[in-house]
Amino acid sequence: MIATPSALRFIDQPALEAQTSYPVRSEYKQPGTPDVLPPADAMVVGGASFNTINKWAAGISDTLALGLLTEGIGLGLPLAALPFLNSAQAAHPAFGRSVRELREAGVAVLLGPEGYEPHVPHQGSKHLAKYPWHAVLAAVETGKA
Numbered sequence: 001m002i003a004t005p006s007a008l009r010f011i012d013q014p015a016l017e018a019q020t021s022y023p024v025r026s027e028y029k030q031p032g033t034p035d036v037l038p039p040a041d042a043m044v045v046g047g048a049s050f051n052t053i054n055k056w057a058a059g060i061s062d063t064l065a066l067g068l069l070t071e072g073i074g075l076g077l078p079l080a081a082l083p084f085l086n087s088a089q090a091a092h093p094a095f096g097r098s099v100r101e102l103r104e105a106g107v108a109v110l111l112g113p114e115g116y117e118p119h120v121p122h123q124g125s126k127h128l129a130k131y132p133w134h135a136v137l138a139a140v141e142t143g144k145a
Helices: 013-020 050-058 064-075 093-104 133-141
Strands: 043-048 079-083
Touching (some): 043 064, 043 133, 050 093, 064 079
């Protein structure tokens, strides 16, 4: 699991490390240091924020997570993103452009009925329990990504 530095505040890092048997990484490793994670066969971006989607589409890799995602497009890996954002953010013109660009690059962006319906602003915490993780996992398992 790779987390953005901001995501570290929201995830249960010990539980994820126990579940995966690997450390959660959020920073680039030092040059020449062996990688502790196996190579990816596919990448799933869960809880993809407005910021993450826009930066990814623009090719910005200012975090390890975004660096791997931008590289994943060039490597041709199956990539699926399940956003988590509100309807006001989703209405911003940059977001729509970013979703189109990522889809054109082969990323399965699961937004709307097939994934996540943007929630009412300031109500995000009410939607965490029903976040459709199954949709993004199914996208890479069935080859839709």
